[in-house]
Amino acid sequence: xxxxxxxxxxxxxxxxxxxxxxxxxxxxxxxxxxxxxxxxxxxxxxxxxxxxxxxxxxxxxxxxxxxxxxxxxxxxxxxxxxxxxxxxxxxxxxxxxxxxxxxxxxxxxxxxxxxxxxxxxxxxxxxxxxxxxxxxxxxxxxxxxxxxxxxxxxxxxxxxxxxxxxxxxxxxxxxxxxxxxxxxxxxxxxxxxxxxxxxxxxxxxxxxxxxxxxxxxxxxxxxxxxxxxxxxxxxxxxxxxxxxxxxxxxxxxxxxxxxxxxxxxxxxxxxxxxxxxxxxxxxxxx
Ligand code: AMP
Ligand code: MN
Ligand code: MN
Ligand code: MN
Numbered sequence: 001x002x003x004x005x006x007x008x009x010x011x012x013x014x015x016x017x018x019x020x021x022x023x024x025x026x027x028x029x030x031x032x033x034x035x036x037x038x039x040x041x042x043x044x045x046x047x048x049x050x051x052x053x054x055x056x057x058x059x060x061x062x063x064x065x066x067x068x069x070x071x072x073x074x075x076x077x078x079x080x081x082x083x084x085x086x087x088x089x090x091x092x093x094x095x096x097x098x099x100x101x102x103x104x105x106x107x108x109x110x111x112x113x114x115x116x117x118x119x120x121x122x123x124x125x126x127x128x129x130x131x132x133x134x135x136x137x138x139x140x141x142x143x144x145x146x147x148x149x150x151x152x153x154x155x156x157x158x159x160x161x162x163x164x165x166x167x168x169x170x171x172x173x174x175x176x177x178x179x180x181x182x183x184x185x186x187x188x189x190x191x192x193x194x195x196x197x198x199x200x201x202x203x204x205x206x207x208x209x210x211x212x213x214x215x216x217x218x219x220x221x222x223x224x225x226x227x228x229x230x231x232x233x234x235x236x237x238x239x240x241x242x243x244x245x246x247x248x249x250x251x252x253x254x255x256x257x258x259x260x261x262x263x264x265x266x267x268x269x270x271x272x273x274x275x276x277x278x279x280x281x282x283x284x285x286x
Pocket of ligand 1: 015040067133134135136151152155156251
């Protein structure tokens with residue numbers, strides 16, 4: 001039996017809906033043996049998640065999902081097995097959060113101009129702090145107000161480029177984000193490559209830039225990747241000589257596309273990003 005390893009998930013410390021403790025408990029109940037908490041641009045949930053994982057007897061990977069701007073597009077880079085006490089990482093993430101602070105106000109202003117009042121306070125009710133406001137929190141507010149039936153629809157009609165509540169943002173540069181992760185002793189993984197609005201040529205250029213910057217893996221299996229995506233990015237791992245990762249990108253029981261741990265296994269013939277983590281896997285050989 002392959003170990004069930006889920007290296008991408010969110011808690012209320014970013015835009016998930018479960019506390020770190022509840023997330024870990026749910027992971028265990030779903031049969032996950034090793035879980036990474038990878039909140040957007042924050043490490044706040046890691047101590048509670050690590051403590052709960054120890055109580056539950058599952059392996060825990062401290063992680064983060066860093067927002068990056070590359071060629072004008074928002075890209076996500078996962079940092080796995082990072083040291084949460086690393087100053088370069090903490091300082092870098094603080095810069096990204098500072099950007100969130102201003103953007104939250106701008107999104108609310110844009111929504112107000114489009115006929116949605118009170119979005120700043122409304123979104124904030126779902127978020128841990130103004131510096132951690134994500135589009136997901138605005139999406140929940142718009143659903144609550146009856147503008148859309150679900151958060152997916154809010155993204156389609158309000159919060160993406162070309163729609164009234166979209167505000168462009170400049171996050172960290174790719175090499176900066178990878179640098180912070182490496183400085184924290186972690187492994188940088190390119191998150192959900194199949195979800196970016198990039199041409200095949202641009203996406204490959206991104207993957208090459210990522211590896212040149214010190215990126216160590218690609219998230220081959222994740223929510224939003226179909227079987228063809230999995231094969232394509234497995235091939236990219238082999239071509240680039242990098243490892244492969246697997247994650248559900250779970251945000252909560254009612255909003256996520258898939259349950260914790262419930263994505264396919266990695267295709268065979270790839271080096272898993274957890275290949276050198278025997279301490280976490282001694283009970284669960286992969
Ligand atoms: P932000 O980092 O604030 O721009 O928000 C990005 C987050 O919004 C992602 O991490 C997802 O959780 C969520 N998201 C982005 N696009 C969609 C979408 N099309 N449908 C649902 N959620 C989305
Ligand atoms: Mn998210
Ligand atoms: Mn992401
Ligand atoms: Mn994510």
